[in-house]
Amino acid sequence: MATFQIKTVSTFSSLPEQITDAALSPYKTRQDKMNNAVFIALFSILTATQACCFDPDVCDVIRVESWSEKYAKKVVEDASYVLNMTVVDRQSAAECNLGESFGYQKNNLWVDHGCRADFKVCYLPVSPIRCRVVKAESWSYKYAETYVVDAALFINMTIEDQQSAASCDLDKTFGFYNQNSTVWVNNGCRADFNVCFVYGITRITTINVSSWNFKYSTQILNTLPSATCIYSMQVANQQSTAPCTLGTTFGFMANTMWVRDGCRADFTVNYYIV
Template sequence: MKWLVSLCGLWCLPLLLLADARASDRASDRAAGVVRCESKDLARVHCAMDTAQGVQLVRQLSETSCIRGSEWDVERDGVWVEQGCRAEFAATRAQTATVMRRVVRCDSNGGTVACPVVLRGAPVRLLRQRSMWPCKEGRTWGVRRNEIWVSRGCDGEFEVGAEDGSGFVAVPRMVTCESKKSARRTCGVSVERAVRLGRQMSKTPCVEGQTWGWSRDGVWVNDGCRAEFIVD
């Protein structure tokens, strides 16, 4: 690197440092078991990696969706991608295999949209509502044989449970919900058992039954309450 700086002057230094940083990032990714897999021209591409303990999509790089079962999936000796999916995948370590969630995002864009996903009878629940429009099961989102559908502006992240009937990952979910300008807001999430206040983030007190509450479709807040809630 020193002889390159001498050759082209100090103006080259930022570029060389950037190249060094990128090389370091790639080395760190390899050490962490992260593999980049890219489908070009919509073709299917296989990328070798360790899949013994499972694989998790850690970063989507493409604007094209990367949905497990349709745009990517796991094989015995690696992962495959197609339909333009570009993403980084990490081999799941044994100690984290039990806490990995399988998440699919589905956005209606104002209409009715079906997002294909291989379910094989696995249950589905709303993990996080991303839209201001409500996501309510049976009304603005639902499940058919091998797809999740959304409508009327619902944009959500959905968790797919285990195919063997053992249910969902047994780790509480965290949802942040904020009442802006004291208006009431509902933050959609599927509630099986209960919701607890985890951390109040507003000066306005968050009091259950007064400034926040919950139903099976999500958590609501009003009068300026902003907090993180633990969903079971």
């Protein structure tokens, strides 16, 4: 099977300064380990096949244990990122609650506060990546975007052939924007770029997720038979008087949305199918 290596991987990025999104906000609580894992989940992949789509997801039963109430984690070997994690057999007296005493990020599982259990863990194997040469041009020094067909999540973008006298610098005058599968240029940069990305289709939906009686609640975005990953989640129509704040009272991890502390709302959810 043919493989290739990406020599330079741009980290979480490639948004010009004038573009912002709530999904990019830093988190300051335990949810840091999970909430926005999806958006950056595949930037660390360095090898991939030249296949056109993901292999089916794989599920295994894996034991993860928090002893003496301490935080512990375990890497899922051969996984690009975890899709879901559920308790199969709990051994601890302590509760095991998703997002509170156990969870996942990228290809890591974690437990805390004494949670010890066997978990059913579903994940995607190391992910196939495509590369394509894309022309993007900033004329009269104006900002411009180019849509990249079938790009679910960008991995890297490098200059193949520059035509402009104006400089082309990653994250300054060119970059990529995962929110709508586009690459962008600005300030006169014009070039052919080699763009590498995870193959897939982006979608958007509106879904209600509610925390009743101020309890923690989760809901899985399930578009089987395709695997899904959420990359942004915003309030569309709030029903609760309790606040709905991204990263505090609502958020997401892989294909799972969560709410807590009385947040109830219809959410606009952007996700990709791979």
